[in-house]
Amino acid sequence: MGIELTPNQALDIWCRAAVDGVRRDAPDLSARQLALLLLVYMTEGPHTVRGLSETLNISKPAVTRAIDRLSKLDLVRRKSDENDRRSVLIQRTVKGSIFLREYSEIVASAALASTA
Amino acid sequence: MGIELTPNQALDIWCRAAVDGVRRDAPDLSARQLALLLLVYMTEGPHTVRGLSETLNISKPAVTRAIDRLSKLDLVRRKSDENDRRSVLIQRTVKGSIFLREYSEIVASAALASTA
DNA sequence: TAAAAACGATACGGGTTCGTAACGAGATTG
DNA sequence: CAATCTCGTTACGAACCCGTATCGTTTTTA
Numbered sequence: 001m002g003i004e005l006t007p008n009q010a011l012d013i014w015c016r017a018a019v020d021g022v023r024r025d026a027p028d029l030s031a032r033q034l035a036l037l038l039l040v041y042m043t044e045g046p047h048t049v050r051g052l053s054e055t056l057n058i059s060k061p062a063v064t065r066a067i068d069r070l071s072k073l074d075l076v077r078r079k080s081d082e083n084d085r086r087s088v089l090i091q092r093t094v095k096g097s098i099f100l101r102e103y104s105e106i107v108a109s110a111a112l113a114s115t116a
Numbered sequence: 117m118g119i120e121l122t123p124n125q126a127l128d129i130w131c132r133a134a135v136d137g138v139r140r141d142a143p144d145l146s147a148r149q150l151a152l153l154l155l156v157y158m159t160e161g162p163h164t165v166r167g168l169s170e171t172l173n174i175s176k177p178a179v180t181r182a183i184d185r186l187s188k189l190d191l192v193r194r195k196s197d198e199n200d201r202r203s204v205l206i207q208r209t210v211k212g213s214i215f216l217r218e219y220s221e222i223v224a225s226a227a228l229a230s231t232a
Numbered sequence: 233t234a235a236a237a238a239c240g241a242t243a244c245g246g247g248t249t250c251g252t253a254a255c256g257a258g259a260t261t262g
Numbered sequence: 263c264a265a266t267c268t269c270g271t272t273a274c275g276a277a278c279c280c281g282t283a284t285c286g287t288t289t290t291t292a
Contacts, residue, residue: 003125005227007220013119014223015154022151023173028280030146030249035138038131049270057139059251064271069248086258086269104123107130111121144250146279165240175281180241185278202239202288 009114016110021103027073032058033066040076040090041100047090048081075099125230132226137219143189148174149182156192156206157216163206164197191215 005013022028029037035056040047049067053060067090070076075096081087121129138144145153151172156163165183169176183206186192191212197203 003119003121003129003227003230005119005224007217007224009119010220010223010227011154011158011216014220015151015158018147018151018154019172022148023171025173028147031134031144031150032138032249034147035131035134038127038134042127042131050268055139056135057141060270061252061272062250065249081269084259084269088270100127101123104126104130107126108121108123111119111126114119148279166238176240177242177282178280181279197239200239200289204240 012114013107013111016113017107020106020110024106026103029069030066032056032062033069036063036066037070037075037096037100041092041096045089045091046081048087049090052090070096128230129223129227132229133219133223136222136226140222142215142219143191145185146182148172148178149185152179152182153186153191153212153216157208157212161205161207162197164203165206168206186212 036052039052039055049060049063053063056063067076067078071078073095074093077091077093079089079091081089152168155168155171165176165179169179172179183192183194187194189211190209193207193209195205195207197205
C-alpha cells in the first residue's frame, strides 16, 4: 500500500509523460478538465455538477463547461437523475476508459524509463 | 533504474495529484505550458524557442506565448544569447524551482497514499 | 556588400475559457 | 397552492490561446 517516490523521480516521470502527451497531439485538456475526468473514473459516483464543483473548489459553470468539452470528445456522458430531475449524473464512456488507459500506460512506461 | 507502476496505480496517483493541484488553486497551467516548464527544469539546456518548439512538436508562436505566461508568473526567465543575438535562452528561476518542488511533493505523497 | 536564411515576436481572425449574475425547471416548505 | 430553495445551464464581457502569415533584427552566404 503506497509507492515510495522521491520528488525528483516524480518530476522526471511527469516530465516524460507530459512531453510525450503533447508530442502525441492528444486532446489538449486543461488541468481542470483532466482532474475532473480522473475524478469521474477513479472515484465512486454518483457524480453531480455540484459535487464536482465542491470537490475541485471551482465554480459550477466551470464544471459545466468542462463537461461540455469532455462530452464533445465523448470521454464522459450526461444522464439525468431519475430520482431528482434537477440533477445530472456524469458517467463514464468506453472511449474515456480507453483514453485514460492509454494515458496511464504513457505514465507507467515513463516511470519504467525514469533514471533520476 | 526505473520504477514499476501498474496503469491503475499511475491513474490513482495522477488523480490525487491533479485534484490536489486544482484544489490548491495553483496557477492553472495548460498541458503545453506544464510540459515546457518541466522540460526547462528537467533537461539540460540551453533551451531556445526553436528547440522547444521542435521537441514539443508545436508552433513557435505557441512556445512564445507559453513563455510569456510562465515568465509573467516568474517561473521562467528570458535571457538573450550573447553568442547569437537572434536567439533567446530560456532559464530557470528560484520561484520556478520552488513551484516544481512543491508540485513534485504532491505527486510523491499521492503515490505514498495510493492504494490501487 | 548585397541577398538569403534563421531567430523570436507580433498581427490577425476564430475559438475557448474565465467568474459573476441571471435564468428556467424541478423539489421542498409553509 | 404559493413562496422558497436547489439543480444545472446560459448570457455576458474580458481574457487567453490557437496556427498562419508577416515583421524586424541578426547572422550567414555568395
